[in-house]
Amino acid sequence: MAGEAQEKEKRKMKSAKKMRDIMTNYYIEAKTAGETGKKVAWITSGGPVEPLIAMDVIPVYPENHGAMIGASKMGGELCERAEELGYSGDICSYARSDIGCSLVDGGPIGGLPKPDMLICCNNICGTVLKWYEVQARYYDIPLFIFDTPFCHTEYADEAKKYVRKQIDEYTGFLEGVCGKKFDHDRIKEVGRLSVEGQQLWQEVLDTAMNKPSPMTCFDAFFFLALIVTLRGTQETIDFYRDLLEEMRGRVAEGISAIPNERYRLLWDNLPIWYRIKWLSEKFASHDACLVADTYTSAWCGSLKYMDENNFLDSMAEGYTRIYLNIGVDEMIKIVLEMVDKYDVDGFVMHSNRSCKPYSLGQYDIQRAVQREKGIPSLIIESHMVDERSFSESQTETRIDAFMEMIRQKK
Amino acid sequence: MEVLNDFYRVAENPYEYSRELKKSGKRIIGYFCSYTPEEIISASGVHPIRLFGTGGDITLADSHLQPYCCSLVRGALEEALEGRLDFLDGTVFPHTCDSIQRLSDIWRLNTNFGFFADVVLPVKLNTESSREYFADILKKFRLDLERGLGVTITDDKLKTAITRYNNIRRSLKALYEMHSKEPGILSGRDLWAVTRASMIMERDDLLVKLSLLKEALKKGGRSGKSEGKKRLVLAGSVCDHPNVYTIIEDSGGVVVWDDLCTGSRYFEGTIEENGNPVESIAARYAERLVCPAKHLSNTARGDNIVRIVKKHDAGGVVFLLLKFCDPHDFDYPYMKEFLDRENIPSMLLEVEDSLPSEAQLKTRFETFIHML
Structure with a gap:
């Protein structure tokens, strides 16, 4: 014990x-x-x-x-x-x-x-x-x-x-x-801090490329709060620097997010906030680590459009071209890249009744991932913060069946 | 009134009508939502028709859209995947709600009707820059049409189209007003068929039929009795269920006006005929009654529903909401509150792809109408 x-x-x-x-x-x-x-x-x-x-x-x-x-x-x-x-x-x-x-x-x-x-x-x-x-x-x-x-x-x-x-x-x-x-002077500084914070957040998420991964997407859901709420402050940068160091330390020491990472999975859509612990334990019990997700990377996904030296002008494009404001085909491209980048064995999609722009189109994304990468996928339906909408036994059965498919494939 | 038969024929069999039109050499573009700048499509020489959901079962669309997507969006996709829209030469998606937005992507990736355009309109209509953007995006749409269809859309053609649509809108409004004044001249179902057919029928032919109808109404129309009937306003998105009007009438009420995008929101507002044509088309949308997916002010729709009720001397409002329609679901509580404040009773009827049973509906309407 x-x-x-x-x-x-x-x-x-x-x-x-x-x-x-x-x-x-x-x-x-x-x-x-x-x-x-x-x-x-x-x-x-x-x-x-x-x-x-x-x-x-x-x-x-x-x-x-x-x-x-x-x-x-x-x-x-x-x-x-x-x-x-x-x-x-x-x-x-x-x-x-x-x-x-x-x-x-x-x-x-x-x-x-x-x-x-x-x-x-x-x-x-x-x-x-x-x-x-x-x-x-x-x-x-x-x-x-x-x-x-x-x-x-x-x-x-x-x-x-x-x-x-x-x-x-x-x-x-x-x-x-x-x-x-x-x-106008201050915004230049804030813009610079914002871009740096987003870069650090991306680097934190990137540490999940390691095998085993030092973090799960459930950790990312938690640590996300700062890049959402305090983007553009020094505090956020200091924090993510420390967090990045911690993740890199874990990688160096071989500390994995879950005890026996045998399968790596990708999560799509917002978290099911009232079931984070349950879901993370459930997947961990199958030796499956949800290493990455399409949601938390949305706060650094449009970095390519941002110019820290011309923040106000470039933020127009950066904020307009974020993950949820693009077509399904472009989303498919990003998901396929993530499948390769994080080298995952399966795709878990939260079909979120609360969020139509995120969820409608998921079936097409699912088929594209199946077609291009040949990995199994699972759809879990809920309302992200309304726990009355969640069926535990049904979800459990589906996760078990999905993991069985992954085991057979690997 | 024989002319009514023409409207019914088109409203009830829009695809059959479209196929006939196609045989006569017309190219046809299908569109969603009342924010589609039909004038520009019409000026291109292509015939615009509005697409609705399906009357039948939804099966093929289920592999693209979750069940919590509204039946209008699922039904429209079903029609496309089933091949029932084979007469289309293209589709146009103006930006409105999240569901139509994603339908556009799914449609683009899974169907092939030739021309395709997203008209990514602004969501707010109350600032100078958004109105300017509206005009800019319509100018872009004009170019997209020219390139995609291999046509030239001259200012003169646009002006002709604007006049045509102004006439259509004025005629529809005049019919609504005549009906509001004397509801007995037309049934609600008649008026439904007329407005529905107006979005399908060849527009010059439509204008002829609308004026024939107006003449017939001046002679008394159906000369039905409407004394003692409770005057109601119908509010919501689209009304795909003409039975609603009939059941309301059987229950002692009559719909005298509406706030529907297949009703007054379609015909309200006139386009300035002497200005820059595209900018004038855009300007109408900033003035017109607003759909809940667009922002004119925080209270525009609440103020408006009260205004409609008072103007048409109505006793109550029936909210006819499509299940899973987020923009309308968000507006309903405050609109009801605005009505409550004025002591105007209202009732909510939420429908999926089909109506509840007639008996059940009749009981609900009767109860509501007796309360008035």
């Missing part, structure tokens, strides 16, 4: 505590913004946060909060509050739980600080537009919509011009709400 505990201790991520501390401090600062006179903006997870940081506005992410609600298994209860108001149980469970939470200040941290403004970028979905309209009415505060035209097959010149113009409208909006001039 002592040996087992030691084993477990060895595998534990040392950076986890630091990360929790940073996030706790971040939420304390956000929740006491009223006392410090700082403004709070709610912003969508794929939204351009750097101008907020440059203006000393505290960015708060209802989606990150949604993930916390889900992980605390409080999603169902808060979703129900929204449903009582007439919201359909079919819509996004992040939105439902957030709308419910605004009413009762519930959830794991007693609700989010009241926003002074809302920044909605539709590069992740059309749902955020509707959700932020709901909150703009509820809190009666200004809403800025950063409209990033969908890139089915191209990033058209017309879109380029439009998005670039909106960056100036965005900074103008912030000047109005904050009552001060936009700091």
Whole structure:
């Protein structure tokens, strides 16, 4: 028994505590913004946060909060509050739980600080537009919509011009709400930090190319919070540097994320937040490590379009061409690259009823992976933070059958 | 009113009609949603028809789309994969909701109808740059059409098309207004067939038939009785179920106006005829009643539904929502709240690809209508 505990201790991520501390401090600062006179903006997870940081506005992410609600298994209860108001149980469970939470200040941290403004970028979905309209009415505060035209097959010149113009409208909006001039020097620095943070995050994820992998995608789901919420700060860079060092140390010492990595898998879509532990244990019991995912890499996937020396201009393209704002064929290309890059034996797709832009098209992606790479795939259906939608026994049976297929193939 | 038969024939058999049209040498482009700039397609000499879901079972589409995708999107794909749209020479997808957005990708990768275009419209319509972008993207669409179809779309052709569509929209609106004034002149199902056929029929022929219908209505139309019927407004996305109108009428009500994209949202707004034609087409969309997938203001649709009810002296609103339609699902609670504030009763009817049984629907409508 002592040996087992030691084993477990060895595998534990040392950076986890630091990360929790940073996030706790971040939420304390956000929740006491009223006392410090700082403004709070709610912003969508794929939204351009750097101008907020440059203006000393505290960015708060209802989606990150949604993930916390889900992980605390409080999603169902808060979703129900929204449903009582007439919201359909079919819509996004992040939105439902957030709308419910605004009413009762519930959830794991007693609700989010009241926003002074809302920044909605539709590069992740059309749902955020509707959700932020709901909150703009509820809190009666200004809403800025950063409209990033969908890139089915191209990033058209017309879109380029439009998005670039909106960056100036965005900074103008912030000047109005904050009552001060936009700091063009500061944004250069924030932009540089943002790009560096994204590069480090990609390097952290890349360590999963090692066999055995020092981390799983479930770890990535956890460590993701900083690149989402505090992108553009030195703190994020310092943290990811340490995390990268820890991962590299693990690789050097041969510490794997799961005890016996025999099979390597790729995850698609958002996490099922209330089942992270269960799923990671379930797969580990089959000696399967989910080494990578299409979700957490979305926060560094458009680095190729970003220029740290010309941040504001290049962020237009960077934010418009993120993973969810591109056509299914381009997604297929990225998934196929990931299959090779991380050398995986199988593909696990979360068919997420909460997220249509991520989920519709999955069947075509699944077929392409099957055709091009010949690896088995599995589809698990749920609503990402509404635990009422999850069937454990059904999922378990399907995972077992899927792993049996993988075993036979390898 | 014999002219009604022509509308019914087209509305109920749109594919048959399209195939006949095709035989006469017309090229046909199918489109989704009322944000498609039909004028530009029409000016290219190609005939635009709107695509809807399917009346039949959905099987082939199931291997591309999850069951939690709306029946309109799944049904449209089913029609394409089943080969029932073989008369199409192309398809156009304007950017609206997340589901249509992904349908466009799946359609592009799995079907082959020749011409294909995404018209990636802005989602907000209330800023100068978004309106400018709207016009820019329509100009791009005009070039895409010219290149893809090997045609030239001159300003003159665009102006002719704009006049044609302004006339169609004015006529449809006039019919709605005549019907709102005297609901007995046409049944709800008649009006459904007329608007539906308007999105399918050869448009010059349509204009002739619309004016014939107007003349017939001036002479009294169906001369049905509508006294004592409760006046209602129907709100939602598309109405694929003409039975809804009939059952409402059998239950003592009558739909006098709507906020549907196969209804008033299709015909509201006139295009300026003397300006730059493409910019004028774009300008109409910024003025027109907004679909929930677009942003005009935080309260545009709530304010509007109240305005419609008051203007048409209606007693209540029936929300007809397609299951899994996110944009409408998000708007429903606040629109209901706006109505509640004005003491305007409303009821919600959520439908999948088929309606609930007639008896069940009748009971629900009767209960609602008696309450008014």
